């Protein structure tokens with residue numbers, strides 16, 4: 392029988408507010424020694440009163456708007472009761488029946504197919520402390536306790552590991568564009584749990600799902616889903632039944648492992664948080680927040696296609712990161728004054744510049760090549776002063792030193808050789824040294840000429856004008 396996978400996701404996102412969710416402790420604990428960002432509130436001492444962090448609520452609402460959610464007029468906080476060592480109060484302040492938002496969606500595209508993954512709700516809660524197990528002992532760090540978390544719950548609309556990966560990627564892109572979270576999964580700023588069940592293709596029933604936790608990277612999410620699909624279909628093929636359990640992902644072994652069996656849903660005995668008032672979200676507040684939203688990646692991508700004639704794929708690469716998008720737009724503006732077109736700029740950024748950034752591990756905000764300097768280089772290439780190949784070499788040098796293209800070209804004598812007389816003797820040498828490709832070309836194998844052009848380019852260290860070289864080669868071999 393053929394099965395299809397039904398996948399839903401819960402994503403916890405740490406919001407980058409200055410202070411914690413309900414107290415004044417600094418929320419950025421990354422570099423802090425354990426238990427230094429703490430106070431009676433986030434340590435859960437008796438008799439203290441929490442205060443709602445307005446910034447966290449605004450970040451939650453802005454994210455909800457970017458996820459196309461409805462924002463109800465009233466929201467409230469609830470206590471979710473469960474005992475765990477990293478939760479000193481014995482309860483977590485979360486949201487139960489009146490979350491800040493619901494009924495949204497995220498647009499994804501996989502293999503050229505666009506679809507929407509519905510977002511059931513996005514609610515605010517507080518993070519727990521962090522346990523570290525050392526031998527027989529467990530150490531607790533409460534720096535993380537009370538950091539604002541936004542839990543984004545999807546409907547089970549994904550059908551493959553690839554779709555889940557696309558959903559997470561889009562989510563992170565939006566969070567980063569809004570500036571509400573780093574979205575770094577490896578650092579725990581974005582954590583995800585996946586629900587996976589299978590059903591026969593064509594059926595509309597929902598099968599028993601398995602929950603997978605401990606997923607520390609996008610890759611792990613994709614692999615865990617693929618592993619579970621294979622595991623569950625093997626069980627179903629043999630006529631077995633899927634048990635409702637919680638699994639963890641064992642990265643090293645590349646498999647899911649049983650964490651606990653879950654006979655029935657845990658009873659958290661939710662009740663309204665008595666220490667916090669309900670939150671009234673006025674329509675004026677919502678429209679004010681909406682007006683503060685930056686242009687989101689999808690809209691930006693569409694604009695890049697419509698205004699600059701970019702291919703959708705390239706536009707998506709540029710629009711995905713707001714710093715890269717800003718760099719691209721600054722270059723386009725500089726290019727307009729000197730007749731360098733946006734498509735050329737896009738090509739150089741998405742190929743050469745991306746490669747240099749990746750190899751050096753630099754971010755675009757730190758680089759020494761200004762958008763105007765990149766355009767200066769493209770000017771030289773476009774007017775034929777240097778070849779495309781030399782241009783790449785010059786860009787690498789600019790990237791290293793911050794020098795301008797013209798200065799590098801002048802200092803290194805990299806100007807293009809387009810003079811046929813100057814190239815003639817080199818072309819003669821290449822023809823003499825490569826009898827086999829030459830005779831292949833004579834026998835009608837046209838691609839052989841490409842090899843010979845490559846040899847001339849090598850001899851001239853990429854400075855020869857390829858069109859002139861090609862014309863010379865063809866003429867000389869034909870004996871003209």
Ligand SMILES: [Zn+2]
Pocket residue numbers: 411414415416428429430431432433434537
């Ligand atoms: Zn505190």
